[in-house]
Amino acid sequence: MTPWxxxxxxxxxxxxxxxxxDLWSERMKQDPHxxxxxxxxxxxxxxxxxxxxxxxxxxxxxxxxxxxxxxLGLVIGAQAQVVxxxxxxxxxxxxxxYYRPPVKFRCRDGFLGLPAQVTxxxxxxxxxxxxxxxxNGELVxxxxxxxxxxxxxxxxxxVGEFMTLQPGDVLMVGTDCxxxxxRPRAKAGDRVEISATGFASVITSVKGxx
Amino acid sequence: MKHARIAWSGAxxxxxxxxxxxxxxxxxxxxxxxxxxxxxxxxxxxPVPQARTVIALGLxxxxxxxxxxxxxxxxxxxxxxxxxxxxxxxAFTKRPAEVAYMHYExxxxxxxxxxxxxxxxxxxxxxxxxxxxxxxxxxxxxxxNWYRPNLRVKNRDTCTPIGPWxxxxxxxxxxxxxxxxxxxxxxxxxxxxxxxxIFDVPTLIEYFSSFMTLNxxxxxxxGTPDGIVDCQPGDVIVTEIEGVxxxxxTIVKV
Numbered sequence: 001m002t003p004w005x006x007x008x009x010x011x012x013x014x015x016x017x018x019x020x021x022d023l024w025s026e027r028m029k030q031d032p033h034x035x036x037x038x039x040x041x042x043x044x045x046x047x048x049x050x051x052x053x054x055x056x057x058x059x060x061x062x063x064x065x066x067x068x069x070x071x072l073g074l075v076i077g078a079q080a081q082v083v084x085x086x087x088x089x090x091x092x093x094x095x096x097x098y099y100r101p102p103v104k105f106r107c108r109d110g111f112l113g114l115p116a117q118v119t120x121x122x123x124x125x126x127x128x129x130x131x132x133x134x135x136n137g138e139l140v141x142x143x144x145x146x147x148x149x150x151x152x153x154x155x156x157x158x159v160g161e162f163m164t165l166q167p168g169d170v171l172m173v174g175t176d177c178x179x180x181x182x183r184p185r186a187k188a189g190d191r192v193e194i195s196a197t198g199f200a201s202v203i204t205s206v207k208g209x210x
Numbered sequence: 211m212k213h214a215r216i217a218w219s220g221a222x223x224x225x226x227x228x229x230x231x232x233x234x235x236x237x238x239x240x241x242x243x244x245x246x247x248x249x250x251x252x253x254x255x256x257p258v259p260q261a262r263t264v265i266a267l268g269l270x271x272x273x274x275x276x277x278x279x280x281x282x283x284x285x286x287x288x289x290x291x292x293x294x295x296x297x298x299x300x301a302f303t304k305r306p307a308e309v310a311y312m313h314y315e316x317x318x319x320x321x322x323x324x325x326x327x328x329x330x331x332x333x334x335x336x337x338x339x340x341x342x343x344x345x346x347x348x349x350x351x352x353x354x355n356w357y358r359p360n361l362r363v364k365n366r367d368t369c370t371p372i373g374p375w376x377x378x379x380x381x382x383x384x385x386x387x388x389x390x391x392x393x394x395x396x397x398x399x400x401x402x403x404x405x406x407x408i409f410d411v412p413t414l415i416e417y418f419s420s421f422m423t424l425n426x427x428x429x430x431x432x433g434t435p436d437g438i439v440d441c442q443p444g445d446v447i448v449t450e451i452e453g454v455x456x457x458x459x460t461i462v463k464v
Contacts, residue, residue, distance in 0.1 A: 009261040009292040014357060033355045041356040042365070044290035047260040048423040061421045101289035101357045103265070108421050109327075162352070162362045166294045168261075 003053040003116045004086070008168030010049075010073065010112060012090055013155060014041040014098060016174030018147050023181045032099045040150065040158050043102055045090065045172075049112040053200070056207045057091065057110050059188055066091045066111075066206070067183035069175035070131045070143050070194045074152065075118050076165040082156070084120045087131065087194050089113030089202045090175055094185070113192075115200035123152040133184055134193045140184040143176045212375035212455070213340075215298075217250040224256075225249075227375065251299035254342055254376040255321065258427040264291040264370075265418060266317075266346055268359055270433025271406050286409045286417055289357070291365050291431075299374035302462045303347060304367065305443055311350040312441055312461075315434035316392045316449035318385065318404050319344040320411055321376060326424040334412035337424070338379045343457040344431045345371045345449045347441075371449075371459040372429075382453055386410050389452040390435060394445050402435030404451075 015021055015037065028036040051057055059066065069090030077083035090112060093105040131143035150158060152173055156165075165171060177183050186192050188208030195201040212227035219239065225232040231243040255262070268287040297303070305312050323339030347369040352362040382388070385404060392400035404410075409417065414430055441447055443463035450456035 005260065007260070009294065011292070011361075035355070037354050037356040037360075039352065039354065039360070039362045041354070042361040043357055044292060044361075044365075046263040046290055046422065047425065048263065050260070098356055099358060100287060101359070103288045103290060104421055107290065109423050162366050163292065164294065164367050166292075169292070169294075 004114060004118055005050050005052055006168065006170045008076070008166050008170065010045040010170040010172065012043045012045055012071070012106070012172045013174045014043065016040070016149050016155065017176040018149055019179070020177045020181065021149050023177070039162070040155060041098070042159065043106055045112045046107045048109050049107060051110040051113050051204065053114055053116040053202070055110070056205045057113065058207050058209065060209045061108070063093055063108065065094065065185050065187050067094050068133055068135070068141070068186055068192055069183065070133045070141065071172040071175050072126060072129065072131065072145060073170040073172045074123065074156070076169045076171065077167055080160060080165045082123050084118040085126060085199070086115050086118050086170070087196055087199045087202050088115070088172060089192065089194055089204060090172055094183070113202045113204045115202050117200050119199050123156070127151065129196050131194060131196045135184060135186060135190055141176070141178060145173070147176065148173060211378050211381065213254055214373070214375055215252040215254050215256070217252060218244055218248060222252065251374050253296045253298050253372045254374065255427060258425070262293045263424065263428040264293060264296070264431070265429065266291055266364065266431040267409070267414070267433035270408050271402060271435040272408055273402070273406065273436035283408070286414060288418070289359055289364060291370060295365050295367065295370040296372050297368050297370065299371065300458050301368065301371055302460050303369055303371060304464045305441070305461050306349070306464050309349050309351040313348055313350070313438040314392055314441060314447050314449060315346040315348060315438065316390050316400055316451070317344045317346050317431045317434050318388065318390070318451055318454065319372060320430040320432060322424045322426055322428040323379070324426055326415060326419045329415055329419040331412040331416045334415035335379065337415060338411070339426065340376045340378045341382050341385060341454050342372055342376050343449055343451050343455050345447065345457055345459055346431050346434065371457055373455065373457055375455045377454050388454065391450045392437065393448045394439060394441060399439045400435065400437030402437065404432070406435060407432060
């Protein structure tokens, strides 16, 4: 069976976990942001980022370390309805500023780790889902989908206010940070696994440039 | 040659411009000519197997950067758009009732012709299939300083008209010296030249392909010069680039 790849556009959501929002809340009022975001802050994971199940993640073009971004991606069907979900590894080059669009941090080749298949279901099935992140077998993060700023129905409604998700599109609900505001990192030689009950895991070997 | 993609007679067709008409080039009506006003114009882009990458540039003309009170960027200010925001020539774009400032942006759109990775500036033109015109509308009321310009400003349904033609690269000998012009209800409101881009097309292809693969059919919307004005429901906006085409769009209220 050919491993799954998204047919549509993949969108990510910034600052959608309470912990990161709270850590940012003071800085949100300062320059250059001036105010907390009102609408969902989204970004696009372009098709060149798709890294199908079984493929290695190659660090190249001067990147030596990456943030692991364990995310649930909602898979969209007809009439912008959710028909299933996937675990994803939304890799990014660590970046401290959220002021300008993150193209060179998030849109590099291979920067979206994909699972082999989609799990069918509805958003209420995953409201309390736990995502486990392991690096070389060690548990480095547990993500609680109960901790979203905008829960999944609210996120879908607020995104739908300005853009209609198309059949085949994927909306990632966000990635959480650790207690200190950073994200777990990986470098060449690491094996990263994202898992959750009922979902195909995303398992990726990170390779460096020879 | 100028290529179009149109709906006519209950189906979608590829066509080329021929003596002021559309000549259908495939399907049961291949060889037939139809008038510009007889068809529905779609974005002039062949379907691609995976979601098309749509790169857009902000502040890529010195005068527009000044107009928006920023100093010129030191590297391209780029954001990504979803393919679903694209619509064709002569379409309707929605303006929400509550907004105060919605403006067009006339932009030269580059269509990638072959897979591009780590392309040098000197070779960049070899990777271009052709050019079209994009109108990358923005609603400034929704601007927030988070991944700015944020998608609520720039990735709205109906807010990226593109077309009418995909003009073969060979027919645009110097894309870096084309006049751009926008009219609102026939009155010229924006005029400039692609010569004034801060990062020219070869530089942009070198920059993006230095960290990402560009695939055939991917788009780069190269930014807009000075001269943006608010557009109201009923306004007819024509964004035109010399030798590439004149893209018409009408604003409607939601």
